[in-house]
Amino acid sequence: MVDDYAWLTVKDDPDVVAYLEAENAYTQEATAHLKPLQETLFQEIKGRTLETDLSVPTRKGGWWYYSRTEEGKQYGIQCRVAADGETPPELKADEPLPGEEILLDGNELAGDSDFFSIGTSSVSPDGTLMAYSTNFTGDERFTLRVKNLLTGETLPDEIPGIFYGGAWSADGTSFFYTTVDEAWRPNQVHRHAIGSPAADDVLVHEEIDERFWVGIGLSRSEHYLILSAGSKITSEVRLLEADDPAGEFRVVRPRETGVEYGVDHAGDHFLVLHNRDAENFELATAPLDAPGDWTPLIPHRTDTRLLDVDAFEGHTVVHFRRNGQTGIRILPRSGEPYEIPFPEPIYDVAPSGNAEFVTGRLRLGYTSMITPPSVYDYDLGAGELVLLKRKAVLGGYDPDDYEQFREWATAPDGTQVPISIVLRKGTERPAPTVLYGYGSYEISIDPSFSIARLSLLDRGLVFAVAHVRGGGEMGRHWYENGKFTKKKNTFTDFVAAAEHLKASGWSGPVVARGGSAGGLLMGAVANLAPETFAGVVAEVPFVDALNTILDPSLPLTVIEWDEWGDPLHDPEVYAYMRSYTPYENVDDRVYPPILAITSLNDTRVFYHEPAKWIAKLRDVARGGPFLLKTEMGAGHGGRSGRYDAWREEAFTLSWILDTAKADR
Template structure:
């Protein structure tokens, strides 16, 4: 096959019948990952994509150098105090991965570290570059220091399939201990004794379903199974309260929670249930001295905060009651205050409740205040606050024109102290750019927010990238991107469509974009594109989204292909019906609480079939489409975009339709920072070319 012509996938009819509906899938054979023909097809697609985009190589290199040139390659994070140490990470020019470090602590104010210098007493905990070696992919899944600061439990992965190998490092001697446990999932927690570590493993469907207890220095074969979740809708995790007094074993589906707790100084004891699971009730807890704080949605759609006695954690007394206009996202307990992270009017915020004047409800609410921020659109969240006793609150802040910033909020003076703003080299000035909030009107009259960034002086209408996601109540908040400057400086508008299915406007916003309301996600995005054109912002629109946002991309390509100059679909969930019908695939049963259960419910089946991108490719003229996937992705399997592109080539007009598969990566793509910059440069060069902007 010539690389100058698009690969033609062979057709091998595979028939399935559901709820009286017979479907013939000609490209189901691509699901056979170990079949040499599958690999050959993916490699042929890569060769064709490389050939088709070969003329963009100089532009790709230019954009890569722009990203690299704006990035301070040798840099470090703001140190975070934990016990007797300040912890931080740093990067070094020319190296792909970060380096985790610590220095001895003295006081609440972070030391004035310099990226190019090593402070006396600096200790390297993990050097990702040394650990990665020559591997094409590398990721750390767990990094947890024992309570006494002498041991580090960490896990590594070299394939992208999100199954890690746990190791333990002695931070006093620097040696790696014999303890080694393969096949674990993210996370883990130390017991108070500093010699017992809890971790999770996954089942064949990649669902975290078991918690194990490991004693340092003993064989992994002797590890004790602490808990197994048999309900396939639930997955589990293990962690600690901030006070480190309690281990927290969480089981959760998409709509239901159940938490078990255990005193951290009793690692062989039995976990007790906080409140038995009840379908539709979600909750989380934190320890606050003589009681627990509980964030829950029982009879509270946007969640409320309650308190609960230590000896009766299932009895909840309201502290912060439900508000229709405010979605409570998280509550965190400290020795002298409570912090609530919330969302209102499409923006995040921070509320502080000092506890020094008393912990009864009236006293707390009377003393509560919110931290103000100056920009019209932004994103803020608590960040890096491991200490229970502290007079400062660490915050992460960003906007579409303000680079990621780290603040300490002094709880006594109520002063925001800027510790660091991510350097952007090359003379970046936020004053050269503008950000706006627009509102589109959806087909049912709903107002849909759009966040917009543009360089001042850009002539409008302008070529536009419109980004969207719209699932799992995940919000795509207005944030900064170094790579995005390569678009803005070339006269682009960048916009985020905050469509239903996300969480930007509260829990109802999410509910109105799932199950039998899923099509709202797609029509909202179309309404945003139409609004940008009608109001003079956009001359052309390239749509971009990934994962569940890739489903959005496939759906809008079917729904309104004429609206878009191009579509970028990254690790796209474009064959959802096939995947959600198969309980043996990773995470399928868990997903029934998000999309519905088409296997057992004919109404769900027919509704999903009516919007599934793969099922609904037609003979319309489609815009150019770039689909990007990874062979080892366990969340959205590679065959979904592979099948989709094959069907587009067979049925649709227009294009071209390109498929690019990373043959050694997972859901997040390539792992090294320089590799990821090159991948972004590839995508941006395609967007520029597709938008007829070639400089």
């Protein structure tokens, strides 16, 4: 098949840059009438946000660590204060904590750069050094530096081209980090001796199988370095005593295709979360001297997906999913296991910020579609939840003014697909609706709160999330039935959700929204049922999936074969992908208005995918308009500064309101 727009893949071609800039100019002109609305929405988002604020401090060693923001500044500031007891210091949003030490100021580091991000910031176990990495382009390649927290001095150590993450040795003399290959796959783990040249760093592991990524971390107990290698369906873990950084990593259990597992150190034994003969995973124990010998602790259940496990000296915490809802289970070293109850019918909860191995408290993050992000400490001794902080929403926000619901749509094959819905009480129905979806990689779009979304709800819109197959909301089978040659279930589930909302009286015009792999969903449903949607917002959309997955030299491609199949070597997979990928299936019919948003330096979904897609829509399809907006100095996550991000969101929301013919 001839690709008429393949020339757009040449990023450094001046004609390509000129084309993208011309598209930006066209989009600006087409949306010029929305400028006043964009400014109004930006001011609403800004006005509801407490701009000078700080996070709940997390205890590690002799310090409380936290971050804060200041009004008028784009980036966060990482700080700490000396610790005294297990109870976090009293928070005052408008002023630093007494005795504050500033570790990293993102605003100072960013300078005048249009883009800035931090890839890792890790403090040594003794609290004296901080390894941190920065990026100024959005291409996700970072430069690592080390700061002496006692003197404030930045050491001469400098390592360019590293990936996210890293881990310290127990004595703080060595830092382990990962680097990527030409396809941007993290394939190597290195050991850097603090104070030595980067050229002397030691390669401790190299992953030659192109399907696998590597990562390195330190157990919460700080006794073990954990080196993980994983593909989409298989994993392998190596361990090394953290006080022996020059030693040899040992394999826990050799990789076995289709078996995923993770390891945590629980003092006198290991905990292993795995799916060997257990689709929804089971939790096992293993002795320290034989970590590959697994004894079941929580057996497999068909109705409960075990998501993660956190080991502490006196207890174990299991994060799970059941009936589309997340939950927390506590396993005391002595006593019966129990689950923590929460009052709302729709919510999301997860362990968060639990750095200490020896503790009587469990830090939790909690939110729902009407409850702003909240931080709790669960007192294990008293069995009580203690609310430490709830994200402030200025302007008189009252959760009682809003309501959330769970609906179920029927897919063409009879599967019941959950939909989470939020709206302002008293909203006249049917109402214009934004329907969000993702549906890949077993990633779940759980109920969550959004300040920006209030600007839609207060104008009479309904916001809904279609929990389509390909995600993980209903367990591992939900994912398995939305990948490979079952991928079309993701798309038909989303269309069924939109049709259900209309048929049940919730929705008038429906604007679909999704990003990345959710952008592929947007392109697919635009081809499948264009008449169903009043508009489509596709952010960094994976709409040229077939051409990308056919090229193993591109980032992510080989590892993605375990998600989509291998069209390069399997004709059946090629034919199946060819039948649904958005770019190839644009045809001569009426499409709804489409807004595609991308970034020039995105290394996950290249800018040329939406650029080619929009060009083909203009050439072949009817309807529209079809708009392309490219951030010329950002990556996969878009613009990095918070005020810039708010303006981008205001731009998108203004387009949604205009397209849905909603009140302004």
